[in-house]
Amino acid sequence: MELIIYLAGEIHSNWRQTIKEQANSLPFHLNFVGPMENHERSDNIGEEILGNQPNTIFKDDAASAMNNLRTQVLMQKSDVVIALFGEKYKQWNTAMDASTAITLNKPLILVRPEKLHHALKELSRKANVTVETTEQALQVISYIFEEE
Template identity: 35%
Template sequence: MIWTVYLSGEIHTDWREQIIQQCAERELPVEFTSAVTNHERSDAAGDCLGPEALPFWRDHKSAKVNGIRTQTLLETCDIAVVRFGDKYKQWNAAFDAGFCAAMGKPYITLHDEDLVHPLKEVDAAAMAWAKSVDQVVDVLAYVTSSR
């Protein structure tokens, strides 16, 4: 079986590339999907539907267009990894985790210890909390292997 892993959350570091590289090095049977990680492109996702006078409506349209991708990929993945960074608030990541929890979709949270308290509900519904990319890859190696 090839597992589909959805990578959600923080877009300002290379954690996604690290997970993908380490999984490839370990020859894990996984493929990856993700939201659009180019901030400007994501913000402009709804621009194809016409201009808006107010920023709220531009954001609203773009959120819905982005939601088509996010919802579809979360519904079809086998497991999600939800990364919370320390520099920005990742409301989208919290939303993705809640969506996974509501669907009964397993997910792993990835964040530093200083976010344990603010993310207590998100972590409570997660199947695992990882503090490093290495831990995420170790979990993926375990769950994808029958050996």
């Protein structure tokens, strides 16, 4: 068995690379997908495809269309969503992706530090599992593969 894991969350840090490296030591294979991690490409993809837009609002709208399509396709193909709420960046996209996973009935593992417990309490109750670290999220995934 092989799982496709959608990694939802901010794209400014290397947390995805860290979780992929951690997963390399597991006795099974996981495929990871997620949003475009190249922030400049993500912001500019609309204009790269559709051409220059008249202002930043139209530029953002064009990029959002492409990024939302990518998220929809990859999340629908995923088996599990891991949504990371970090402490440093604003988390609007993470909240949107976690809510999308719930709407799509995708199993959701929410990763959030204890200090965000109150702010995320309703979302956490909708997730299948809430943990504080990516290591714990991978332990949850590992449990799926256990036979006894």
